[in-house]
Amino acid sequence: MDNRPIGVFDSGVGGLSAVRRLEKLLPGEDIVYFGDTGRMPYGTRSRETIIGYSKEIIAFLLEKDVKMLVAACGTISSNLPDSVVKALPVPYTGVMLPAAQVAAATTSNGRIGLIGTTATVRSGLFGKAIRSIRPETKLFGKACPLLVPMVEEGLLEEDNEIVRLTLEMYLSSIKKENVDTLILGCTHFSLLYNQVDRVMESKVTLVDAAGAAAQYVQSFLTERDMLGDSSRKGKTRFFVSSEPEAFCETAQKFLGRSISADLRVQVLGK
Structure with missing residues (x-):
């Protein structure tokens, strides 16, 4: 049993699709989500910039003592080098x-x-x-x-x-x-x-x-006995780098609930 949270990150709101699937598949898991709303979109940026931003987010999530990292972002997943992934102290998957x-x-x-x-x-x-x-x-x-x-x-x-x-x-x-x-x-x-x-x-x-990644996380944690206590209800905390009001509005549409009480602003790269 491992009650540490799952760390999920994305350039903005897109990763909420992975959060929604994870909450449904693994209702007992805590999740820490970071959306880099202050620097999105990532899709038109250089590979070097994407890698730099991703490293900053990963460092932040590791400070939250996550047990696994999920890059819920196709851009990050297809640009993060193997050398970065292999150096991580916790399991990782992209989408x-x-x-x-x-x-x-x-x-x-x-x-x-x-x-x-x-x-x-x-x-x-x-x-x-x-x-x-x-x-x-x-x-x-x-x-x-x-x-x-x-x-x-x-x-x-x-x-x-x-x-x-x-x-x-x-x-x-x-x-x-x-x-x-x-x-x-x-x-x-x-x-x-x-x-x-x-x-x-x-x-x-x-x-x-997003759904494929969530299913992968479920299988990975199950096979390695890394699931949290299934008798408890998991909690999701949200962090964004800018525009929390807009993020809250979109998140409520997609998750079907208000997340304002669980949202914090965290500026990276300074």
Whole structure:
């Protein structure tokens, strides 16, 4: 039994999709979440900047005595070097490898689509991870930089016309490739799951990177006897680097509850 919290981090609100899944799968676990709202978006930044920001967040979460780190961010997952991960004192997972594993096991025709931030698609690491599992698989990536700010602005309504038109623009090239599986490679996009499914006409299997990561965490902690006391109800604490009011508003829409009492501002990099 290990009652230390799980540390989850993201560039903003997207990682809340992983928090929601973790709270459902592991209701007895404490979670510490950090959203770098003051420096997002990460998707258009250089790899060096992404790595630097990620190291600062990891250091902060390690001070909270977390038992595992979860980069609930496709951009961080596809840019954080193995050298950083291997040096960590606690287990780590991003969303990339769990999503790649699910997608590789799901596809029937070996043609997989990926939507993510510019940095995620540019890295090429999703394709490398998938081909390490199924070498014959073809991956068709599309950067969707406008979607992250839309989610951050709370444009989550399923009938939102702006979101629909933006998704149709981005997904048109993916639809032409006859993919049977589509990875939502940015955890922000999990909040647009139903809208993506509608634009894809429910003809492909969607792989939610946040959900895949949460399932991986559940399996990992279970197999290693690192779960907390299941008789207790877990508590989630939230930290952001800026704009707590906006974060609270979006979090309430997505988590279905107010988090204001559990939210603190923590500025990093100073």
